[in-house]
Amino acid sequence: MRDGYIARWNGAEYDSSPDGAHVRLYSPTGGDGFVQVAEGRYRRGVPIGELDDFFYVRTVCTWRGEPFFVLGESGDWLRLEYRGGSSDVAVSLGLEPYDTGVYQIWAPVGEVGEIAEQYL
Known part of the structure; x- marks a missing residue:
């Protein structure tokens, strides 16, 4: 990723x-x-x-219908960071608070969809 x-x-x-x-x-x-x-x-x-070119790339995905960044992987698990901006949604998904307004979770690869690279 x-x-x-x-x-x-x-x-x-x-x-x-x-x-x-x-x-x-x-x-x-x-x-x-x-x-x-x-x-x-x-x-x-x-x-x-x-x-020839210079850019920033991030890997993005969805998990349980919500948007995330993919931060890393370990075996069959992906470390995800919520990018939806709603603390209520983050709490309802059971995400771990990482910092103020930042929520992360380890999710099984099989539950993660729409994995793509985003060029900035």
Whole structure:
């Protein structure tokens, strides 16, 4: 489940993060000027003007008829965050308060529908 900045550079897609006029690209394999920053994680800075595309992606879904973000997965379960904005609905669904106005829950994959990536 993707949630974060994505950059397209030289025909490939990378997890990324903005850094002023540059973007940090991350790769699990390295190569082409990437420097290892951790086991299985390589980074390279690229001027934003050299990118083919740069955007933010979130994975969204519905659960019990309500809209959610997919935050992660573990086995056959998905970690969901409610994006409907109604605390009454959140309480009626049995969601866990995570922060003020933020509600989350672990839901079985089989109960989650309409999973899609949303590009921002």
